[in-house]
Amino acid sequence: MSTPALHTQRLTRLYGYTRALDGFTLEVPRGRVVALLGPNGAGKTTLLRLLAGLIEPTEGTVEVLGSPSRNPPAEAARRVAVVIESVEPPGEASLSQMMALQAGACPTFDRPACELLYMQHTLAPSQAYGALSKGQKRLALAGLALSSGAELLLLDEPADGLDPAVRRTLYDLLRDHATRHEATILVATHVIGDIERIADDVAIISRGRLILHAALEDLREEVREVELPGAADLPDLGDGIAVLGRRLEQETLLAWVRTTAEAAGQLAERLPATATVRPVDLETLYLAITNHPAAARTAAKED
Amino acid sequence: MNLPLLRWLWHRSTPALTVAAAAPVALLYVLLAREPLAWNDTAAFLFIVVHCAAPMIALMRFNRPVAGFLYTRGYTRDTIWSHTLAAWGLVVLAVWLPAALAVWTPLRSLVQDRVFENPNFPMMQPAEALVPLVWLGIYVLATAACYYNVIRAFQPMRGAASGWLVRLTVLLTAFMVLTTRPQAGWLVALLVAAGLVASVVLLAASRRLHRRMEVRS
Numbered sequence: 001m002s003t004p005a006l007h008t009q010r011l012t013r014l015y016g017y018t019r020a021l022d023g024f025t026l027e028v029p030r031g032r033v034v035a036l037l038g039p040n041g042a043g044k045t046t047l048l049r050l051l052a053g054l055i056e057p058t059e060g061t062v063e064v065l066g067s068p069s070r071n072p073p074a075e076a077a078r079r080v081a082v083v084i085e086s087v088e089p090p091g092e093a094s095l096s097q098m099m100a101l102q103a104g105a106c107p108t109f110d111r112p113a114c115e116l117l118y119m120q121h122t123l124a125p126s127q128a129y130g131a132l133s134k135g136q137k138r139l140a141l142a143g144l145a146l147s148s149g150a151e152l153l154l155l156d157e158p159a160d161g162l163d164p165a166v167r168r169t170l171y172d173l174l175r176d177h178a179t180r181h182e183a184t185i186l187v188a189t190h191v192i193g194d195i196e197r198i199a200d201d202v203a204i205i206s207r208g209r210l211i212l213h214a215a216l217e218d219l220r221e222e223v224r225e226v227e228l229p230g231a232a233d234l235p236d237l238g239d240g241i242a243v244l245g246r247r248l249e250q251e252t253l254l255a256w257v258r259t260t261a262e263a264a265g266q267l268a269e270r271l272p273a274t275a276t277v278r279p280v281d282l283e284t285l286y287l288a289i290t291n292h293p294a295a296a297r298t299a300a301k302e303d
Numbered sequence: 304m305n306l307p308l309l310r311w312l313w314h315r316s317t318p319a320l321t322v323a324a325a326a327p328v329a330l331l332y333v334l335l336a337r338e339p340l341a342w343n344d345t346a347a348f349l350f351i352v353v354h355c356a357a358p359m360i361a362l363m364r365f366n367r368p369v370a371g372f373l374y375t376r377g378y379t380r381d382t383i384w385s386h387t388l389a390a391w392g393l394v395v396l397a398v399w400l401p402a403a404l405a406v407w408t409p410l411r412s413l414v415q416d417r418v419f420e421n422p423n424f425p426m427m428q429p430a431e432a433l434v435p436l437v438w439l440g441i442y443v444l445a446t447a448a449c450y451y452n453v454i455r456a457f458q459p460m461r462g463a464a465s466g467w468l469v470r471l472t473v474l475l476t477a478f479m480v481l482t483t484r485p486q487a488g489w490l491v492a493l494l495v496a497a498g499l500v501a502s503v504v505l506l507a508a509s510r511r512l513h514r515r516m517e518v519r520s
Contacts, residue, residue, distance in 0.1 A: 053375075054517065054518040054519070055459070055518070056517060058459075071380050072379070074378075074379045077377050077378065078377035080377065081377075084375070087368055087371035089372045090369045093311075093314075097311065101307050104306070104307030105305075105377035148377070
Protein backbone atom coordinates (compact mmCIF):
# COMPACT_ATOMS: atom_id res chain seq x y z
CA MET A 1 0.00 0.00 0.00
CA SER A 2 1.45 3.39 -0.97
CA THR A 3 2.16 6.04 1.63
CA PRO A 4 -0.53 8.71 1.90
CA ALA A 5 0.00 11.99 0.08
CA LEU A 6 -0.59 13.90 3.29
CA HIS A 7 -0.50 12.77 6.85
CA THR A 8 -0.79 14.97 9.89
CA GLN A 9 -0.89 13.54 13.38
CA ARG A 10 -2.18 15.58 16.35
CA LEU A 11 -0.89 18.71 14.71
CA THR A 12 -0.88 21.78 16.93
CA ARG A 13 0.44 25.21 16.17
CA LEU A 14 0.47 28.09 18.60
CA TYR A 15 0.94 31.76 17.78
CA GLY A 16 1.67 33.21 21.18
CA TYR A 17 -1.31 32.05 23.25
CA THR A 18 -3.53 31.49 20.21
CA ARG A 19 -4.09 27.93 19.04
CA ALA A 20 -4.27 28.18 15.26
CA LEU A 21 -4.33 24.38 14.98
CA ASP A 22 -5.32 22.11 17.82
CA GLY A 23 -4.60 18.39 17.52
CA PHE A 24 -5.39 18.28 13.81
CA THR A 25 -5.19 14.78 12.36
CA LEU A 26 -5.75 14.18 8.65
CA GLU A 27 -4.74 11.51 6.18
CA VAL A 28 -5.23 12.00 2.46
CA PRO A 29 -4.57 9.06 0.12
CA ARG A 30 -2.79 9.73 -3.16
CA GLY A 31 -4.80 10.87 -6.12
CA ARG A 32 -7.62 12.54 -4.19
CA VAL A 33 -8.79 16.12 -4.64
CA VAL A 34 -9.69 17.42 -1.21
CA ALA A 35 -11.50 20.66 -0.55
CA LEU A 36 -10.55 22.28 2.71
CA LEU A 37 -13.44 24.29 4.10
CA GLY A 38 -13.56 26.44 7.17
CA PRO A 39 -14.56 29.84 8.43
CA ASN A 40 -12.05 32.68 8.43
CA GLY A 41 -9.48 32.08 11.17
CA ALA A 42 -10.26 28.36 11.35
CA GLY A 43 -6.63 27.42 10.67
CA LYS A 44 -6.69 26.64 6.94
CA THR A 45 -3.75 28.85 5.98
CA THR A 46 -1.74 27.70 9.01
CA LEU A 47 -2.34 24.10 7.94
CA LEU A 48 -1.19 24.86 4.39
CA ARG A 49 1.91 26.66 5.70
CA LEU A 50 2.74 23.66 7.85
CA LEU A 51 2.26 21.30 4.92
CA ALA A 52 4.44 23.55 2.75
CA GLY A 53 7.16 23.41 5.39
CA LEU A 54 7.21 27.15 5.93
CA ILE A 55 6.55 26.88 9.64
CA GLU A 56 7.08 24.23 12.27
CA PRO A 57 4.41 22.54 14.34
CA THR A 58 4.36 23.26 18.04
CA GLU A 59 3.32 19.62 18.54
CA GLY A 60 2.53 16.71 16.27
CA THR A 61 3.90 15.55 12.95
CA VAL A 62 3.39 16.44 9.28
CA GLU A 63 4.35 14.18 6.41
CA VAL A 64 4.04 15.08 2.76
CA LEU A 65 4.51 12.38 0.11
CA GLY A 66 6.09 10.22 2.76
CA SER A 67 8.69 12.79 3.85
CA PRO A 68 8.62 15.27 6.70
CA SER A 69 7.29 18.57 5.41
CA ARG A 70 10.16 20.39 7.11
CA ASN A 71 13.38 20.07 5.17
CA PRO A 72 12.33 17.27 2.82
CA PRO A 73 14.88 15.71 0.44
CA ALA A 74 15.20 17.30 -3.00
CA GLU A 75 13.19 14.63 -4.83
CA ALA A 76 10.26 15.15 -2.45
CA ALA A 77 10.49 18.95 -2.36
CA ARG A 78 10.21 19.31 -6.12
CA ARG A 79 7.08 17.14 -6.28
CA VAL A 80 5.04 19.64 -4.25
CA ALA A 81 3.58 22.82 -5.73
CA VAL A 82 2.24 25.54 -3.49
CA VAL A 83 -0.04 28.54 -4.02
CA ILE A 84 -0.71 30.15 -0.67
CA GLU A 85 -2.33 33.49 -0.04
CA SER A 86 0.28 36.18 0.69
CA VAL A 87 3.15 34.00 -0.56
CA GLU A 88 4.08 35.95 -3.66
CA PRO A 89 7.15 36.80 -5.70
CA PRO A 90 8.56 40.31 -5.58
CA GLY A 91 6.66 42.78 -7.70
CA GLU A 92 9.60 43.51 -9.99
CA ALA A 93 10.05 39.83 -10.93
CA SER A 94 8.89 39.02 -14.44
CA LEU A 95 6.83 35.97 -15.28
CA SER A 96 9.81 34.75 -17.26
CA GLN A 97 12.06 34.95 -14.20
CA MET A 98 9.43 33.14 -12.15
CA MET A 99 9.27 30.34 -14.69
CA ALA A 100 13.08 30.11 -14.76
CA LEU A 101 13.19 29.83 -10.97
CA GLN A 102 10.55 27.10 -11.01
CA ALA A 103 12.31 25.23 -13.81
CA GLY A 104 15.56 25.38 -11.84
CA ALA A 105 13.96 23.42 -9.03
CA CYS A 106 11.70 21.06 -11.01
CA PRO A 107 13.14 19.18 -14.00
CA THR A 108 9.54 18.21 -14.81
CA PHE A 109 8.44 21.84 -15.17
CA ASP A 110 6.77 22.24 -18.56
CA ARG A 111 7.66 25.79 -19.56
CA PRO A 112 5.94 25.72 -22.98
CA ALA A 113 2.70 24.61 -21.29
CA CYS A 114 3.02 27.39 -18.75
CA GLU A 115 3.69 29.98 -21.45
CA LEU A 116 0.71 28.70 -23.43
CA LEU A 117 -1.54 29.06 -20.39
CA TYR A 118 -0.27 32.58 -19.83
CA MET A 119 -0.73 33.43 -23.49
CA GLN A 120 -4.31 32.15 -23.47
CA HIS A 121 -5.02 34.61 -20.68
CA THR A 122 -3.11 37.53 -22.23
CA LEU A 123 -0.15 37.28 -19.87
CA ALA A 124 3.24 38.00 -21.44
CA PRO A 125 6.40 36.43 -19.99
CA SER A 126 8.03 39.86 -19.87
CA GLN A 127 5.30 41.31 -17.63
CA ALA A 128 6.27 42.18 -14.08
CA TYR A 129 4.31 40.32 -11.43
CA GLY A 130 3.56 43.55 -9.58
CA ALA A 131 1.86 45.03 -12.62
CA LEU A 132 -0.75 42.27 -12.82
CA SER A 133 -4.29 42.46 -11.49
CA LYS A 134 -5.30 40.32 -8.52
CA GLY A 135 -6.88 37.70 -10.75
CA GLN A 136 -3.91 37.66 -13.12
CA LYS A 137 -1.56 37.17 -10.19
CA ARG A 138 -3.57 34.16 -9.06
CA LEU A 139 -3.48 32.78 -12.56
CA ALA A 140 0.27 33.35 -12.87
CA LEU A 141 0.94 31.42 -9.66
CA ALA A 142 -1.53 28.68 -10.54
CA GLY A 143 0.16 28.35 -13.94
CA LEU A 144 3.50 27.65 -12.26
CA ALA A 145 1.91 25.02 -10.03
CA LEU A 146 0.00 23.34 -12.83
CA SER A 147 3.03 23.19 -15.13
CA SER A 148 5.40 21.81 -12.52
CA GLY A 149 4.15 18.25 -12.91
CA ALA A 150 3.76 18.16 -9.14
CA GLU A 151 2.28 15.14 -7.43
CA LEU A 152 0.84 17.28 -4.68
CA LEU A 153 -0.71 20.71 -5.06
CA LEU A 154 -1.42 22.82 -1.98
CA LEU A 155 -3.70 25.66 -2.96
CA ASP A 156 -5.18 28.45 -0.90
CA GLU A 157 -8.08 30.18 -2.66
CA PRO A 158 -6.43 29.69 -6.06
CA ALA A 159 -9.32 31.28 -7.93
CA ASP A 160 -9.67 34.33 -5.71
CA GLY A 161 -10.21 37.40 -7.88
CA LEU A 162 -10.81 35.47 -11.11
CA ASP A 163 -13.85 36.12 -13.24
CA PRO A 164 -16.33 33.22 -13.48
CA ALA A 165 -15.11 32.02 -16.88
CA VAL A 166 -11.43 31.93 -15.91
CA ARG A 167 -12.39 30.46 -12.57
CA ARG A 168 -14.12 27.59 -14.32
CA THR A 169 -11.16 27.11 -16.64
CA LEU A 170 -8.75 27.01 -13.73
CA TYR A 171 -10.74 24.40 -11.87
CA ASP A 172 -11.06 22.34 -15.04
CA LEU A 173 -7.27 22.51 -15.40
CA LEU A 174 -6.82 21.42 -11.81
CA ARG A 175 -9.14 18.49 -12.30
CA ASP A 176 -7.30 17.60 -15.49
CA HIS A 177 -3.94 17.83 -13.71
CA ALA A 178 -5.18 15.52 -10.95
CA THR A 179 -6.33 12.98 -13.51
CA ARG A 180 -3.28 13.10 -15.79
CA HIS A 181 -0.64 13.05 -13.07
CA GLU A 182 -2.63 11.04 -10.52
CA ALA A 183 -1.93 14.04 -8.35
CA THR A 184 -3.30 14.90 -4.96
CA ILE A 185 -4.76 18.37 -4.52
CA LEU A 186 -5.64 20.07 -1.26
CA VAL A 187 -7.53 23.24 -2.03
CA ALA A 188 -8.80 25.69 0.55
CA THR A 189 -11.73 27.71 -0.70
CA HIS A 190 -14.91 29.37 0.45
CA VAL A 191 -16.79 28.80 -2.77
CA ILE A 192 -18.93 25.68 -2.39
CA GLY A 193 -19.74 25.56 -6.10
CA ASP A 194 -16.03 25.19 -6.88
CA ILE A 195 -15.75 22.28 -4.50
CA GLU A 196 -18.64 20.41 -6.00
CA ARG A 197 -17.04 20.90 -9.40
CA ILE A 198 -13.65 19.34 -8.64
CA ALA A 199 -13.40 17.73 -5.21
CA ASP A 200 -13.54 14.06 -4.35
CA ASP A 201 -13.43 14.69 -0.62
CA VAL A 202 -14.22 17.51 1.71
CA ALA A 203 -12.43 18.33 4.97
CA ILE A 204 -14.05 20.84 7.26
CA ILE A 205 -11.94 22.63 9.83
CA SER A 206 -13.21 24.81 12.63
CA ARG A 207 -11.27 26.41 15.48
CA GLY A 208 -8.14 24.51 14.49
CA ARG A 209 -9.77 21.08 14.59
CA LEU A 210 -10.83 18.72 11.84
CA ILE A 211 -14.54 18.19 12.32
CA LEU A 212 -15.41 16.30 9.15
CA HIS A 213 -13.43 14.49 6.45
CA ALA A 214 -15.41 12.44 4.00
CA ALA A 215 -15.92 11.72 0.34
CA LEU A 216 -18.46 14.09 -1.22
CA GLU A 217 -20.32 11.14 -2.63
CA ASP A 218 -20.61 9.57 0.81
CA LEU A 219 -21.83 12.83 2.29
CA ARG A 220 -24.59 13.07 -0.29
CA GLU A 221 -25.72 9.55 0.56
CA GLU A 222 -25.15 9.51 4.28
CA VAL A 223 -25.89 12.96 5.65
CA ARG A 224 -29.46 14.00 6.38
CA GLU A 225 -31.16 17.02 7.85
CA VAL A 226 -33.72 16.26 10.53
CA GLU A 227 -36.43 18.74 11.47
CA LEU A 228 -38.25 18.11 14.72
CA PRO A 229 -41.03 20.61 15.52
CA GLY A 230 -41.58 21.20 19.24
CA ALA A 231 -38.61 19.11 20.35
CA ALA A 232 -35.84 20.38 22.57
CA ASP A 233 -33.39 17.62 21.77
CA LEU A 234 -32.93 14.55 19.61
CA PRO A 235 -34.00 11.12 20.89
CA ASP A 236 -31.33 8.44 21.18
CA LEU A 237 -30.57 7.49 17.58
CA GLY A 238 -28.49 4.46 18.42
CA ASP A 239 -25.14 3.28 17.11
CA GLY A 240 -24.11 4.05 13.57
CA ILE A 241 -25.70 7.50 13.50
CA ALA A 242 -23.55 10.50 14.31
CA VAL A 243 -25.01 13.91 15.08
CA LEU A 244 -22.89 16.47 13.23
CA GLY A 245 -24.71 19.55 14.48
CA ARG A 246 -27.97 20.81 15.91
CA ARG A 247 -29.74 24.09 16.32
CA LEU A 248 -32.97 25.16 18.02
CA GLU A 249 -34.80 27.71 15.92
CA GLN A 250 -38.26 29.00 16.83
CA GLU A 251 -39.25 25.88 18.75
CA THR A 252 -38.09 23.65 15.94
CA LEU A 253 -35.00 21.51 16.32
CA LEU A 254 -32.82 21.21 13.26
CA ALA A 255 -30.18 18.51 13.34
CA TRP A 256 -27.70 17.17 10.83
CA VAL A 257 -26.87 13.51 11.13
CA ARG A 258 -24.66 11.03 9.33
CA THR A 259 -25.71 7.45 9.05
CA THR A 260 -23.93 4.37 7.88
CA ALA A 261 -25.67 2.38 5.16
CA GLU A 262 -26.66 -0.24 7.73
CA ALA A 263 -28.13 2.33 10.10
CA ALA A 264 -30.11 4.26 7.48
CA GLY A 265 -33.37 2.44 8.20
CA GLN A 266 -32.88 2.86 11.93
CA LEU A 267 -33.08 6.65 11.66
CA ALA A 268 -36.73 6.78 10.66
CA GLU A 269 -37.61 4.20 13.34
CA ARG A 270 -36.04 6.18 16.16
CA LEU A 271 -37.51 9.55 15.23
CA PRO A 272 -41.06 10.63 16.15
CA ALA A 273 -43.67 10.79 13.39
CA THR A 274 -43.56 14.59 13.31
CA ALA A 275 -39.94 14.53 12.19
CA THR A 276 -38.98 15.37 8.66
CA VAL A 277 -35.81 13.85 7.19
CA ARG A 278 -34.35 15.23 3.97
CA PRO A 279 -31.09 15.28 2.06
CA VAL A 280 -28.82 18.18 2.74
CA ASP A 281 -26.61 20.18 0.42
CA LEU A 282 -22.95 20.82 1.20
CA GLU A 283 -23.38 24.51 1.93
CA THR A 284 -26.05 23.92 4.56
CA LEU A 285 -24.03 21.13 6.09
CA TYR A 286 -20.93 23.30 6.20
CA LEU A 287 -22.79 26.15 7.88
CA ALA A 288 -24.44 23.74 10.30
CA ILE A 289 -21.37 21.97 11.54
CA THR A 290 -19.28 25.10 11.80
CA ASN A 291 -22.12 26.35 14.02
CA HIS A 292 -23.01 29.23 11.76
CA PRO A 293 -26.43 30.84 12.45
CA ALA A 294 -27.09 31.03 8.70
CA ALA A 295 -27.47 27.25 8.61
CA ALA A 296 -30.94 27.33 10.15
CA ARG A 297 -31.99 30.22 7.96
CA THR A 298 -30.79 28.36 4.87
CA ALA A 299 -32.75 25.29 5.87
CA ALA A 300 -35.88 27.29 6.66
CA LYS A 301 -35.69 29.11 3.33
CA GLU A 302 -35.55 25.83 1.44
CA ASP A 303 -38.81 24.81 3.06
CA MET B 304 25.48 25.36 -8.77
CA ASN B 305 21.89 26.13 -9.74
CA LEU B 306 22.13 29.16 -12.02
CA PRO B 307 18.41 30.06 -12.09
CA LEU B 308 18.38 30.22 -8.30
CA LEU B 309 21.60 32.21 -8.17
CA ARG B 310 20.25 34.64 -10.77
CA TRP B 311 17.01 34.99 -8.81
CA LEU B 312 18.87 35.85 -5.62
CA TRP B 313 21.17 38.22 -7.47
CA HIS B 314 18.32 39.99 -9.24
CA ARG B 315 16.53 40.84 -6.04
CA SER B 316 17.40 44.49 -5.86
CA THR B 317 19.48 44.45 -2.69
CA PRO B 318 22.69 42.75 -3.90
CA ALA B 319 22.89 44.69 -7.14
CA LEU B 320 22.22 47.99 -5.39
CA THR B 321 24.79 47.18 -2.75
CA VAL B 322 27.46 46.57 -5.36
CA ALA B 323 26.52 49.73 -7.23
CA ALA B 324 26.77 51.78 -4.06
CA ALA B 325 29.71 50.14 -2.30
CA ALA B 326 32.12 49.27 -5.11
CA PRO B 327 32.99 52.88 -6.10
CA VAL B 328 33.29 53.90 -2.44
CA ALA B 329 35.73 51.07 -1.70
CA LEU B 330 37.79 51.73 -4.82
CA LEU B 331 37.96 55.49 -4.25
CA TYR B 332 38.94 54.95 -0.62
CA VAL B 333 41.80 52.68 -1.63
CA LEU B 334 43.01 55.06 -4.31
CA LEU B 335 42.71 58.26 -2.30
CA ALA B 336 43.75 57.26 1.25
CA ARG B 337 47.00 59.11 1.93
CA GLU B 338 48.14 57.05 4.91
CA PRO B 339 49.53 53.57 4.24
CA LEU B 340 46.74 51.04 4.57
CA ALA B 341 46.61 49.12 7.85
CA TRP B 342 44.73 45.90 8.59
CA ASN B 343 42.95 47.45 11.56
CA ASP B 344 41.77 50.58 9.77
CA THR B 345 38.58 51.64 11.57
CA ALA B 346 36.94 53.18 8.50
CA ALA B 347 37.47 50.02 6.44
CA PHE B 348 36.24 47.87 9.30
CA LEU B 349 33.03 49.87 9.70
CA PHE B 350 32.50 49.92 5.96
CA ILE B 351 32.75 46.13 5.79
CA VAL B 352 30.39 45.57 8.70
CA VAL B 353 27.77 47.95 7.31
CA HIS B 354 28.22 46.55 3.82
CA CYS B 355 27.63 43.03 5.15
CA ALA B 356 24.95 43.61 7.72
CA ALA B 357 22.50 46.08 6.27
CA PRO B 358 21.83 44.52 2.87
CA MET B 359 21.96 40.98 4.17
CA ILE B 360 19.32 41.71 6.77
CA ALA B 361 17.25 43.36 4.03
CA LEU B 362 17.80 40.39 1.71
CA MET B 363 16.82 37.84 4.29
CA ARG B 364 13.66 39.14 5.85
CA PHE B 365 11.97 35.82 6.25
CA ASN B 366 8.65 37.38 7.14
CA ARG B 367 8.13 38.75 3.64
CA PRO B 368 5.89 37.12 1.03
CA VAL B 369 8.84 36.94 -1.38
CA ALA B 370 10.73 34.68 1.01
CA GLY B 371 7.72 32.37 1.17
CA PHE B 372 7.63 32.29 -2.63
CA LEU B 373 11.25 31.21 -2.90
CA TYR B 374 10.93 28.61 -0.16
CA THR B 375 7.93 26.96 -1.85
CA ARG B 376 9.46 26.49 -5.33
CA GLY B 377 10.86 23.02 -4.64
CA TYR B 378 14.44 23.87 -3.64
CA THR B 379 15.81 22.19 -0.55
CA ARG B 380 16.75 24.31 2.42
CA ASP B 381 20.43 23.48 1.99
CA THR B 382 20.34 24.56 -1.66
CA ILE B 383 18.81 27.91 -0.74
CA TRP B 384 21.31 28.32 2.10
CA SER B 385 24.35 27.70 -0.10
CA HIS B 386 23.08 29.83 -2.98
CA THR B 387 22.25 32.76 -0.73
CA LEU B 388 25.82 32.59 0.51
CA ALA B 389 27.10 32.29 -3.05
CA ALA B 390 25.05 35.33 -4.13
CA TRP B 391 26.43 37.17 -1.17
CA GLY B 392 29.94 36.03 -2.04
CA LEU B 393 29.51 37.62 -5.45
CA VAL B 394 28.44 40.87 -3.81
CA VAL B 395 31.54 40.82 -1.64
CA LEU B 396 33.83 39.93 -4.53
CA ALA B 397 32.41 42.66 -6.74
CA VAL B 398 33.23 45.25 -4.08
CA TRP B 399 36.40 43.79 -2.59
CA LEU B 400 38.19 42.58 -5.71
CA PRO B 401 38.56 45.94 -7.53
CA ALA B 402 39.84 47.53 -4.32
CA ALA B 403 42.22 44.62 -3.72
CA LEU B 404 43.50 44.74 -7.30
CA ALA B 405 44.13 48.46 -6.94
CA VAL B 406 46.39 47.65 -4.00
CA TRP B 407 48.10 44.65 -5.58
CA THR B 408 48.71 46.24 -8.96
CA PRO B 409 50.69 49.46 -9.02
CA LEU B 410 47.47 51.49 -9.44
CA ARG B 411 47.20 52.81 -5.87
CA SER B 412 50.93 53.28 -5.67
CA LEU B 413 50.96 55.19 -8.98
CA VAL B 414 48.05 57.44 -7.97
CA GLN B 415 49.68 58.24 -4.64
CA ASP B 416 53.10 58.76 -6.14
CA ARG B 417 52.22 60.63 -9.33
CA VAL B 418 48.99 62.45 -8.47
CA PHE B 419 49.45 63.21 -4.78
CA GLU B 420 53.24 63.06 -4.69
CA ASN B 421 52.98 61.00 -1.54
CA PRO B 422 56.55 60.27 -0.32
CA ASN B 423 55.44 56.90 1.14
CA PHE B 424 54.95 55.47 -2.34
CA PRO B 425 55.98 53.32 -4.12
CA MET B 426 58.06 52.25 -1.10
CA MET B 427 55.06 51.18 0.99
CA GLN B 428 53.34 49.15 -1.73
CA PRO B 429 54.73 45.74 -0.67
CA ALA B 430 53.82 46.44 2.98
CA GLU B 431 50.17 46.90 2.03
CA ALA B 432 49.88 43.63 0.14
CA LEU B 433 48.39 41.65 3.02
CA VAL B 434 45.79 44.26 3.97
CA PRO B 435 43.14 43.27 1.36
CA LEU B 436 43.36 39.66 2.56
CA VAL B 437 42.64 40.79 6.13
CA TRP B 438 39.68 42.78 4.84
CA LEU B 439 38.44 39.66 3.08
CA GLY B 440 38.76 37.78 6.37
CA ILE B 441 36.69 40.44 8.13
CA TYR B 442 34.14 40.16 5.32
CA VAL B 443 33.90 36.41 5.86
CA LEU B 444 33.48 36.80 9.62
CA ALA B 445 30.92 39.62 9.33
CA THR B 446 28.94 37.71 6.70
CA ALA B 447 28.91 34.55 8.78
CA ALA B 448 27.83 36.44 11.89
CA CYS B 449 25.04 38.27 10.05
CA TYR B 450 23.79 35.15 8.31
CA TYR B 451 23.73 33.19 11.54
CA ASN B 452 21.92 35.95 13.40
CA VAL B 453 19.20 36.45 10.84
CA ILE B 454 18.53 32.73 10.55
CA ARG B 455 18.54 32.31 14.30
CA ALA B 456 15.95 35.04 14.71
CA PHE B 457 13.50 32.99 12.64
CA GLN B 458 13.76 29.76 14.56
CA PRO B 459 10.43 28.33 15.71
CA MET B 460 9.01 30.13 18.71
CA ARG B 461 11.80 32.69 18.73
CA GLY B 462 11.59 36.39 18.13
CA ALA B 463 13.82 38.89 16.39
CA ALA B 464 15.68 39.49 19.66
CA SER B 465 17.05 35.96 19.54
CA GLY B 466 20.81 35.58 19.12
CA TRP B 467 21.67 38.61 21.22
CA LEU B 468 24.60 36.82 22.88
CA VAL B 469 26.34 36.25 19.55
CA ARG B 470 25.69 39.82 18.47
CA LEU B 471 27.05 41.15 21.76
CA THR B 472 30.17 38.98 21.49
CA VAL B 473 30.89 40.12 17.94
CA LEU B 474 30.36 43.77 18.85
CA LEU B 475 32.54 43.58 21.97
CA THR B 476 35.32 41.78 20.07
CA ALA B 477 35.21 44.34 17.30
CA PHE B 478 35.27 47.17 19.83
CA MET B 479 38.24 45.62 21.63
CA VAL B 480 40.21 45.08 18.43
CA LEU B 481 39.56 48.59 17.18
CA THR B 482 40.36 50.35 20.43
CA THR B 483 43.43 48.33 21.43
CA ARG B 484 44.80 48.03 17.86
CA PRO B 485 47.05 45.07 18.69
CA GLN B 486 50.41 45.16 16.97
CA ALA B 487 52.08 42.04 18.36
CA GLY B 488 52.44 39.41 15.65
CA TRP B 489 51.29 36.52 17.82
CA LEU B 490 48.14 38.39 18.87
CA VAL B 491 47.28 39.26 15.29
CA ALA B 492 47.81 35.64 14.29
CA LEU B 493 45.62 34.54 17.18
CA LEU B 494 42.88 36.96 16.15
CA VAL B 495 42.99 35.75 12.55
CA ALA B 496 42.83 32.12 13.65
CA ALA B 497 39.96 32.85 16.05
CA GLY B 498 38.15 34.74 13.30
CA LEU B 499 38.49 31.81 10.91
CA VAL B 500 37.28 29.30 13.49
CA ALA B 501 34.35 31.58 14.42
CA SER B 502 33.41 31.96 10.75
CA VAL B 503 33.40 28.22 10.15
CA VAL B 504 31.40 27.53 13.31
CA LEU B 505 28.86 30.27 12.56
CA LEU B 506 28.39 29.10 8.98
CA ALA B 507 27.98 25.47 10.00
CA ALA B 508 25.50 26.47 12.71
CA SER B 509 23.57 28.69 10.31
CA ARG B 510 23.26 25.79 7.84
CA ARG B 511 21.84 23.55 10.54
CA LEU B 512 19.46 26.19 11.88
CA HIS B 513 18.35 27.12 8.37
CA ARG B 514 16.76 23.69 7.99
CA ARG B 515 14.35 24.51 10.80
CA MET B 516 13.96 28.22 10.12
CA GLU B 517 10.43 29.56 9.76
CA VAL B 518 9.27 31.67 6.85
CA ARG B 519 6.42 33.72 8.23
CA SER B 520 5.08 35.67 5.32
